Amino acid sequence: MLGMLGEGFIVSLQIFCLTLLGSLPLGLLVAFGRMSRIKPLSIAVQIYISVMRGTPLMLQLMVVYYLPYFGFGIGIGDSYRFVATIIAFVINYAAYFAEIYRSGIQSIPRGQYEAAGVLGYSRAQTFFSIIFPQVVKRILPAVTNEVITLVKDTSLSFVLSVPEMFTTAKAIAAAQKSMVAFAVAGVFYYVFNAVVAFAMNLVEKKMDYYHE
């Protein structure tokens, strides 16, 4: 049983890592779109964020999985289950991260932009070397929250029968007519999150060398 759950855990871990890898940068782009002075872009991004936050992730997983077939008549193979899971997770989490980035970016005082501007920094230089590092420090607690939620949310991909840990636990529980697999999976999730929290705490400590 542990071996099977372990295999499932690897898949959960893959979903977790690929989601962060995709949604953290995408979220920043979405935040830029949200703050853009180009009105249509900003409005489109606001609608996107509102849909992503306003509908269940489980439903989004279903839509992303079935849309190619029912929407466009494209045949979907078995391998698409995993791809669809990653796509749904990335676009969902990007929306949440975007709002976190936005709150952080907007909390940086104007004076920082002005100081950099007077020193001759370009807009990109100002953002990436002056503003963004300070944003990261400010948003870290909120990001940690999301990342911990993500660990648990990976279990939602059972609706697409992706063989991650929760799907596996469900199958074992059904076959053995026992709750043990669920309990073990619960411990896996808990330990995983403890590690995540510990790691994020280290990062926070590392940025503790200054305050504003």
Next chain:
Amino acid sequence: MNEAKPKPSAKVSDQKPTREQKHLLSLEHIKKSFGDARVLKDISIKVDTGEVVAVIGPSGSGKSTLLRCATLLETFESGRLAYGDLTIAENDANGCAVYASKAVLKHAKTRFGLVFQNFNLFPHYTVLHNITAAPLRVQKREREEVVALAQSLLDKMGLAGKENMVPCELSGGQQQRVAIARALALNPQVLFFDEPTSALDPELTREVLNVIRDLAAEHMTMVIVTHEMSFARDVADRIVFMEGGVIVEEGTAASLIANPQQERTKAFLSHYGE
């Protein structure tokens, strides 16, 4: 300690404007509004090399806006702005200010430095990094030269040994002196101060004013917006009194403070009487 060398600035070769006539900074007929509020109504100021000009006036008189226009933090609607031979903005046929290309503006930014009321140091950088970042990243100068210059500037500011501290570990007066060093590290031709001591208590104010006094003694060209009247009188060659978006009176430091000609100047100075 500092070496016997005169001063660490004056490195860049194209420092001196070629023609005698050019003022280091000239603002001509600047007009600027925020919405309906006309903040600057036809302001002209010229500053020559080595001059120290103090701009005084009540809150809301437009003196900070003037400084922000000169440092390109704000754009004005009408008028002319030039740094030596470099024209930043000039009126078109309709009397609307047209700004030069981005490249020219970027070049212009190497000619002036600005010290803010709230310091605006980069909190995540060490003191040394605050000073060296722009010379390295923007001006692409040699690291060795820049670090040596930063060290000597810190010496001069009385901050030797604080290189690796971060701004939050320093007092306000120390932070402001780092901000002055940061501005000087770019070897500007003129340094602007926007109420540099307004966020400081009297003790810390003195530290910062002393540094500015030293710079004046070295003939650093400076434009200082300040509420410190005795400081303005001691340090400035010329004082400009602004109120309601116009220059009410302008004169040598001693004469304007001791013997103001305009009623409004007299009234203002009597409020600040010491």
